[in-house]
Amino acid sequence: MTSMRDRFAAVTSRLLDDDPRIALVLADISADRFREAAAAHPDRVLNVGIREQLMVSVAGGLALTGLRPIVHTFASFLVERTFEQIKLDLNHQDAGAVLVSAGGSYDWPEGGRTHQSPGDVALLDTLPDWTVHIPGHPDEAETLLRHAVAGDGRAYVRLSEQRNATARPVTPGHFLRLRQGSAHAGVVVAVGPMLDPVLAAVEGLDVTVLYATTVRPFDGAALRAALGETADVVLVEPYLAGTSARPADEALEQLPHRVLGLGVARPELRSYGTMADHLAAHGLDPRSLRTRVADFLGTPAGTPALAG
Numbered sequence: 001m002t003s004m005r006d007r008f009a010a011v012t013s014r015l016l017d018d019d020p021r022i023a024l025v026l027a028d029i030s031a032d033r034f035r036e037a038a039a040a041h042p043d044r045v046l047n048v049g050i051r052e053q054l055m056v057s058v059a060g061g062l063a064l065t066g067l068r069p070i071v072h073t074f075a076s077f078l079v080e081r082t083f084e085q086i087k088l089d090l091n092h093q094d095a096g097a098v099l100v101s102a103g104g105s106y107d108w109p110e111g112g113r114t115h116q117s118p119g120d121v122a123l124l125d126t127l128p129d130w131t132v133h134i135p136g137h138p139d140e141a142e143t144l145l146r147h148a149v150a151g152d153g154r155a156y157v158r159l160s161e162q163r164n165a166t167a168r169p170v171t172p173g174h175f176l177r178l179r180q181g182s183a184h185a186g187v188v189v190a191v192g193p194m195l196d197p198v199l200a201a202v203e204g205l206d207v208t209v210l211y212a213t214t215v216r217p218f219d220g221a222a223l224r225a226a227l228g229e230t231a232d233v234v235l236v237e238p239y240l241a242g243t244s245a246r247p248a249d250e251a252l253e254q255l256p257h258r259v260l261g262l263g264v265a266r267p268e269l270r271s272y273g274t275m276a277d278h279l280a281a282h283g284l285d286p287r288s289l290r291t292r293v294a295d296f297l298g299t300p301a302g303t304p305a306l307a308g
Helices: 004-018 031-040 052-064 075-080 083-092 120-124 138-150 192-201 220-226 245-251 275-281 286-297
Strands: 022-026 045-047 068-074 097-102 130-133 154-158 176-179 186-191 207-212 214-216 232-240 258-264
Touching (some): 004 022, 004 138, 052 097, 075 097, 120 130, 120 154, 138 154, 176 192, 186 286, 220 245, 232 286, 245 258
Parallel strands (some): 068 097
16 A cells, blocks of 8 residues: 555655755655666755754755755754754745655654654744645545645655545635534544544534634634534644644634634653554554544434444
């Protein structure tokens, strides 16, 4: 089964062939996936080794020469370790680049805390003018990557091993309404790979479901349009809980409203286990989500058969 990371490597290799403006900067991670591309374009595929800060600085320099750099490694190394360089060599210099991460929040629990990054999107939120894409399927990853590369600004594409079973017809920058509840229904915003758990969790519940694969800018217009008589919103994100609570509040500032942010809990989980174990521990499995959503919205949860 093709992963988002596999699709990223294939699409980026084709982009390097097709567009002389594109450059790729790596820090060893995924270098094996780009051997042919590096041989074909040695001047535009650069592996700086295990020097992630240098990787971002090089990308900033390439951008200032007119190239469109794609920068890739695990999220914890790409955003957290290099944050000063992102702030100075990209934002401060007003240089454009596309950061593409792998690893999600806890895709590789065996790697321990060094390879976990639930705070990456929240950290980027401290900087202005970033577009943030959270695909939930490899097909969506390709759509969002191509859109990001075609632009000139700063974009972050967050890839994960967690994925939905079916790709959706996503439009970059816009939420997709997948289910409409009654006039009294609350709205659940499922971000990226959290869509399948959310749909399983709300089966039989009176809720409206929006699917978000671009979270910055936040599609406040779609959120407002989905509201009925009740402005109760649940955000289900695959990273730090409450990361999108502020833009949701801003979108609803003219309305009395309530927002519940569900995601990775702030206390550190000092365990290894599997991705499924981490989802359950953070209350992001379908059974836990159903209870938390129903309790917040005041809707009887019932007891349908739920996987996980």
